[in-house]
Amino acid sequence: WDETHFGKMGSYYINRTFFFDVHPPLGKMLIGLAGYLSGYDGTFPFQKPGDRYEQHNYMGMRGVRLSRTVKLVSSSCAFQYMLELSKSLPAALLTAFLLIFDTGCITLSQYILLDPILMFFLMGAVLSMVKCNSYADRPFSASWWFYLSLTGVNLAGAMGVKFVGLFVVLLVGLNTIHDLWDLLGNLSLSLV
Numbered sequence: 001w002d003e004t005h006f007g008k009m010g011s012y013y014i015n016r017t018f019f020f021d022v023h024p025p026l027g028k029m030l031i032g033l034a035g036y037l038s039g040y041d042g043t044f045p046f047q048k049p050g051d052r053y054e055q056h057n058y059m060g061m062r063g064v065r066l067s068r069t070v071k072l073v074s075s076s077c078a079f080q081y082m083l084e085l086s087k088s089l090p091a092a093l094l095t096a097f098l099l100i101f102d103t104g105c106i107t108l109s110q111y112i113l114l115d116p117i118l119m120f121f122l123m124g125a126v127l128s129m130v131k132c133n134s135y136a137d138r139p140f141s142a143s144w145w146f147y148l149s150l151t152g153v154n155l156a157g158a159m160g161v162k163f164v165g166l167f168v169v170l171l172v173g174l175n176t177i178h179d180l181w182d183l184l185g186n187l188s189l190s191l192v
Helices: 002-015 026-037 064-086 089-100 103-108 115-134 142-161 163-185
Strands: none
Touching (some): 064 115, 115 142
């Protein structure tokens, strides 16, 4: 059902047709862009689940290659932030392995869905936050600014795909509150 729902909305973007949906537009815009770039013309009606695509070029909207790339990037993000947090190569490898071969992730990456796009931004936000924290001893350095900015971009992306992205905003917000608490409690630093 979701593939029919989001495929129709991707077609709406390709055809420049106004519509309203409960989700923010970024994910559906990216689906429409993938379809447009792959030559899909937005003519398939997406009326009911199980309809045959026949001569329509839907593979771009399904983004099989794109979804697999997103999955690969997400698993490498999971590997990197697990390595950063645990300092254990076996734990990081196990995390990446479990994510790569997770049946749910494999299934999600085969259809026109928002979830792989959302996962990409969520994983990117958490990795950026962890990398930014690793530069806490060098605040305002170029790397610190880069990862801080990347965290913001990924948070905006997560919120732009689904409102469930609010939970990663909450996670980053709690992390920021913790960091500020540590900084304000450090009496060796000036108040400025």
